[in-house]
Amino acid sequence: MQLPEIDLAVSSSLLDPRRFDVRIRHGDELWGLIACHHYTGPKFVPYQVRAACEFLAQVVSLQHQAADDREHLVYRLKLDGTHQQLVALAAQEGGLASMTDGQPTLLDGVAAGGAALYHHDRWWRVGNTPSEPELEALGEWLNERPEFASPTRPLYVNDSLARDYPPASAFANVGSGLLATPISRANRNLMLWFRPETTQTVNWGGNPHDKPTVPGPNGPRLTPRRSFELFQESVRGRSLPWLTVELEAAARLRMLVMELVVTRAERLADLNADLTRSNEELDAFAYVASHDLKEPLRGIHKYAHQLLQDASLGSESRQKLDGLMRLTVRMDSLLDSLLHFSRVGRAVLLTEESDLNEVVAEAIEMVDARRADGPPEIAIPRPLPHARCDRVRCREIFVNLLSNALKYNDKLQKQVEVGFIAPHEVHPRPGCPSGSDHFTIYYVRDNGIGIPARHFEQVFKMFKRLHGRDEYGGGTGAGLTIVQKLVERHHGRIWLDSTPVEGTTFYFTLSGREGI
């Protein structure tokens, strides 16, 4: 029960001989009052009775304090337990995302209606929170708050946010109360808990607005209220107050998270150093492959060629020398593919908004130029959309897929279709993996020889060919491996659907891999 203004009236008449009171304390605060009034005039209360009352009030105070402490201790232990779990999970998952998506979440700790985390330049939300634009604005405002500058405990706490931050009245139903703490100053990363507006929970010992007055000799006079019936007042724009134990828990969680973030940053730095090292090794390897391995090949080819000039050679020897030369040439193209593949993996992508119609037109021109027989039919049923991609690499994807579509094709009239499926569009999607419908899917379809389902995975393997070395125009078997790498470099996925004899469709996306 809150102390109403009745206490003022009582206190102003402390020397009133008709009255006596004892206080119930909670820590250093006045928590309650046992007030006795004698309306019919002064009354003498014996010392023993007064002492007993005093003792009673002290017992109540102590009991109340103990009960409160016990309750808070239990809550505190529960909070700490949950927070330890949260941090352990985040450490295991390798990211703070699990704090809003995993089990438990930030909401299982501090009792709140919603929680939000700003990390890695984006918001992670759980429960009822303001919208992202609202969070964005709130985050900016918070980062300027003097509370956040505290070196020891940067916490912003408010159970009536709109008073400090008027835009909060727009989301009072989810965020009247806010507990916020930064988890890194440099990146403006934040951890926030929201409490909804609570409209029914203020209990008064009587109606505080009903001023009990009685006419006195000098006009109306304030007196103690006669009715102490429970009075509930609606307070708008306020949430339940944040408890000290919750603030302490939030501060401790902040320390744990920051420790985790620092550890992760150190690990990332280590990994980056490793990666740089292995990239350098790969560079060195690529160079060895390009020069030191190819130079002897050129020599072998040359000597075989010169030997062939010898007129006295028998036909069997000539055949063998021809074979030797063919093998050196093949080895050379394998090395080229390997080099190309390693370059594709390391090259920096120049991502820009690109008109795929232009990209595909260039690809068709490049594929056409390689062909000796009549013009193939390459249909584009509807104009392709724009996409964020590296134009040159994307063209390479189409060149490879188109040339495969024409190469592995024994039909008299070769037909190839280049198209796309817009996100969530109703369209047949044979073989499309779940989740792919969130992204634009591009496809290249042919009426070629098709691929048996058991080989769907293998076609992407380096140097894997499904046909004899010289069938279907030969090749190193690196084309689709490079295409897959290029798609992955765009954070996309590639897959296929095929029926032997009827044809094959390669599908790919240029974005949408998990976690990006």
Added chain:
Amino acid sequence: MPKTKQLSVILVVIEDSDEDFDTFAEGVRQSGVTAEVRRATTGDAGLAMLRELAPGRQVLVLMDLNTPATDGRAALAEIKADPALRTIPVIVFSTSANPKDIGLCYAAGANAYHVKPVRYPDHLQLVVVLTSYWINSVALATAGGTQI
């Protein structure tokens, strides 16, 4: 009027592989150009050779990128940074088709870049075509050309 005879062009070939040098010499022979071929197997030796040349001769450098000690890239940079040598055309021959290598060489001032083909006939043909172009069709500067 009697025709004055032009002094033959000096072809400085910086190449460590004997097979590739042999292909090169054969190509020059087949192209029928009048040129004096001199070989260096390292970048340093090539640079020393260029600096010893008498002024007033027409010189052409053909180099492999991956030579021992000072490699082709460094030698190229040094030639193009030296006022006495920078007018000499440098023609690069390399196994590398890496766009990065190609770009770096042109940026360093290479006058042409060629990828060595693995097939001997193609390799030979490339040398024939390009020596006859550079020696018969191109107007070359004389060494020390910047001091005109």
